[in-house]
Amino acid sequence: MPAPIRVCLVGAGRAGKVHARTLTHYLPSARLACIVETIPEVLATAAAEFPCEAVFSTLEAALEWGQFEAVVITTPTFTHAPLAIAAAQAGKHILLEKPMALTLAECDAIIATVQRAGVHLQLGFMRRFDPEFEIAWQRIQAGEIGRPMLIKSLSHGPGLPPPWARDLRTSNGMLAEVNSHDWDCIRWLAASDPQRVYAEVANFKGAAYGVDTPHFYDTAIVNIRFESGALGSISGVCPCEYGYDARVEIIGERGILQIGQLQGQALVVCTDRERGLAIPIYRTWAQRFAWAYIREMEHFVQCIQHDTPPRVGGEDGRWAVASVLAATRSFLEERPVFLSEVFAEEVTQGTGQ
Numbered sequence: 001m002p003a004p005i006r007v008c009l010v011g012a013g014r015a016g017k018v019h020a021r022t023l024t025h026y027l028p029s030a031r032l033a034c035i036v037e038t039i040p041e042v043l044a045t046a047a048a049e050f051p052c053e054a055v056f057s058t059l060e061a062a063l064e065w066g067q068f069e070a071v072v073i074t075t076p077t078f079t080h081a082p083l084a085i086a087a088a089q090a091g092k093h094i095l096l097e098k099p100m101a102l103t104l105a106e107c108d109a110i111i112a113t114v115q116r117a118g119v120h121l122q123l124g125f126m127r128r129f130d131p132e133f134e135i136a137w138q139r140i141q142a143g144e145i146g147r148p149m150l151i152k153s154l155s156h157g158p159g160l161p162p163p164w165a166r167d168l169r170t171s172n173g174m175l176a177e178v179n180s181h182d183w184d185c186i187r188w189l190a191a192s193d194p195q196r197v198y199a200e201v202a203n204f205k206g207a208a209y210g211v212d213t214p215h216f217y218d219t220a221i222v223n224i225r226f227e228s229g230a231l232g233s234i235s236g237v238c239p240c241e242y243g244y245d246a247r248v249e250i251i252g253e254r255g256i257l258q259i260g261q262l263q264g265q266a267l268v269v270c271t272d273r274e275r276g277l278a279i280p281i282y283r284t285w286a287q288r289f290a291w292a293y294i295r296e297m298e299h300f301v302q303c304i305q306h307d308t309p310p311r312v313g314g315e316d317g318r319w320a321v322a323s324v325l326a327a328t329r330s331f332l333e334e335r336p337v338f339l340s341e342v343f344a345e346e347v348t349q350g351t352g353q
């Protein structure tokens, strides 16, 4: 059996803890070697819960120590590009949480550095490793429902995300923070790139939650046209008072596939006439996608051990970022936006015109 892959976790917040748990308890082929976290109290709590050999307050210091082969980056979106680039330059393989970065220029810089360094880059699109999503994709590939005509994907997240994650300037907003998974999955399931998007957003709860961030929205709906001619929609609600909800419906020329359901556990409770029947639903994304997080890490480790490319990488991350940028422009300018506009703008900015 090959030696376990030693992993440095960068960022010990909500997502970081999910991955630390996988590395500590569920994956013998990997080991949590060290944790990097800028907030001392968060670092101390994480180190107490997830024993490892060393802790650092910067990635730079961890890279100097260097006793690991891979990094898992679970920091806020606006930090992804510098951290991923530094890790790649040091020859470390990277599991990078979604959204890949804030801009296409940042995505391109990450992809170029990773290629030059010859390391593997996997994006944290764990839904691709969820057993139901994976089987749905296989059945579409096998032609069971015929050519996809309409794909409807929803992600409704429970609590209010951290301040950085609801600000367009540091996260690209909810369409990125919550719906990146939908953007990636509809493109994957449609086997086609998005061509044009039209987004509407609304702010129902911001005032009640004390959020005055410019352009904050808690509700979004996007219509999408794919290059293949297929149509799609993404809906987002966050904070969503009833729990965590992620479902997809794919209508093909010959049939329909539905992924996920509102009911979270095979349990029903009936106590009294007033409360009636209660059917538990998922409370959090960590609960709904528990297996997907473990399986994505397992895939990442296997890619390093066998030197094979991860099946969800930089290009996929870049497409999701481009889609979010197009949808954000769409609601800000109140018009449908072609993805080609976003790509053309990047070329113009890149040449300084």
Ligand SMILES: NC(=O)c1ccc[n+]([C@@H]2O[C@H](COP(=O)([O-])OP(=O)(O)OC[C@H]3O[C@@H](n4cnc5c(N)ncnc54)[C@H](O)[C@@H]3O)[C@@H](O)[C@H]2O)c1
Residues within 6 Å of the ligand: 010, 011, 012, 013, 014, 015, 016, 036, 037, 038, 039, 042, 057, 058, 059, 073, 074, 075, 076, 077, 079, 083, 097, 098, 099, 124, 125, 126, 162, 177, 285
């Ligand atoms: N795949 C998923 O389902 C999923 C779920 C939640 C979050 N995420 C993603 O994970 C990332 C983190 O989100 P979160 O909700 O865990 O955020 P968070 O704010 O809870 O945690 C981020 C942590 O990173 C730390 N940090 C910031 N800059 C750092 C740096 N330079 N070096 C080391 N640590 C640093 C912060 O102090 C904080 O503790 C985001 O990209 C988010 O979109 C993915």
